[in-house]
Amino acid sequence: MTQPPHARIAADVKRRIADGRLREGDRVPSTRQLARDWGVALATAAKALTLLAREGVVVAEPRVGTVVAKPRGGEASPRRPVAPGVDLTRERVVRAAIDIADAQGFSELTMRGVADRVGTATMSLYRHVGGKDDLVLLMIDAVVEEFPLPADPPYGWRARLETSARLQWAAYRAHPWLVKVTSLTRPVPSASLLKHTEWAFGALRDTPIDAVTKMHVHTLLYSFVQGIAVNIERERQALASTGLTQDEWMDGQEDRLRTIFEAGRYPNFGQVVDDLAGDFDLDLDHLFHFGLTALLDGLTGIVERG
Template sequence: MAEADDVELPRGIALAWGVAANPQRGPKREMSVEQIVDAAVEIADAEGLAAVSMAGVAARLGYTPMSLYRYVSAKDDLVLLMHEDATGAPPESVREADGWRAGLEELYRAQLASYHRHPWVLDVAITGSPLTPNGAAWMDAGLRILADTPLTHDERMTVILLVTGAARWAGIVAAGYARSMRETGADAAEITRREDALFRQLVSADSYPDLRAAVDAGVFVADRDPFAEGLRISLDGVADYIADADGRRKSGAVPARALFEEEDAAIAGDKRYREAQRAQRDAEKQLRDARKVVRQVAREARERSRADSR
């Protein structure tokens, strides 16, 4: 296996870590990578990630697009650097929190606040682990929070992914509501009331009995933060998991299966396998339809029985 020093760094990663070679060609350098990234972030903050282009950034700085390519050789590299700049380093409040639970809750709030400041960050495609200084700093801060727990390194990373994933989902939903508010002029309460009305109109007890029961219970108009509540429940589970660390070690608990199994990847492109999957989905739909018919017939039978007993 090659040593880390033998791995050639992609240009964007090298720029993020400040170890990329400086441009050698072209006229005297009047720009810097930092200026280019700042201009791109300003565009994204104002108009969204889709509005960012090398031509647009160059025009904002008063240069030609080719001038930018001497500093940032591809738009993907620019987006990576924008993400790094917008993410920033974790605030000291994350490291200063009292106890692992308070620390993880602060990590969640800090990451969510970052998404509120730069919601376009959520549109950046995830292509792997965050191999940038600020990305590493957030992971390091999270792992430090759990350093005094009996969890293994793998388990600590799993908990960090749980918390950061919750923050990302909360950020995506918040960004969606903010976009709807800008486009419709309605406030969040109006939007949720309309969603609730649509669910009540479209979701029947025959087709979706449990969802309809939740709608009738008012889950879509409840005055609560389901993501913060979900995090609380998740951390309750983490607390139990930490408390049972010794017992789990002694019992030799089997780790969870890998998310992406080699066997599945090998057969995913097989035509017969895809046809079998399609047949399974069709059969599941037929089963759902059959259950709907059963519920309908049962309801009609109950109504006839009540009518006969009068």
């Protein structure tokens, strides 16, 4: 007899637990994700999770979601084996953590997940890193170092600041989760990020501005790069939660926006939209390049006149 859709979904989750792809404590796909993956209604996906919960396969964890429950009898979930002859090193731990954050987002990064990826017990990781905070610092240093500052700085304060900003943008572009762990108001003690700070103050060293203005220039430039980069991660999260691309989402707002503009409540905005005639795409890379040039243009008078 053919299984109903919700039972097939539940059976697939069980298989993934049995072969080690999902382990105790791991989050299982959400109702929305299951509905999207299987092409079923949300109610059907919810019914599958309800069946799994009733059988004790999964359990709801507050502020976490639905996770794989502890196996009956207390047996540990299977762990992916380490490849023969491959030793566990700090570099492998850090790279595994980066891979998880790149693929799934920083919120999905756990020590257990890293251990599973490298095929070891969670406690074994602590021989190489002091804990998650230590691991995150190592991750930051590793990804920023992928885009090193040049050994020979370009001539002039403006060229040097622009070089630093573009390299930081490249790091955020490659690793969008980075924006979540680098704070403007509570800066992390990252050696790689401090290289950019030293580079910036070296660029401003012989300019006539005072120390406070130098700090403002550096902080403003850093916050500009970070402020645009925030939207890379937000867009990725929006795509994951809705399944809609930016263009698809905007298409869904078209009727509502048309109604607003036709009411005449925002005539200036409406005129710009009419003038564009649909010929505008919000490209974050273009916005970054445009904004960086404008920002440096604006700073030129301050930096050079003092």
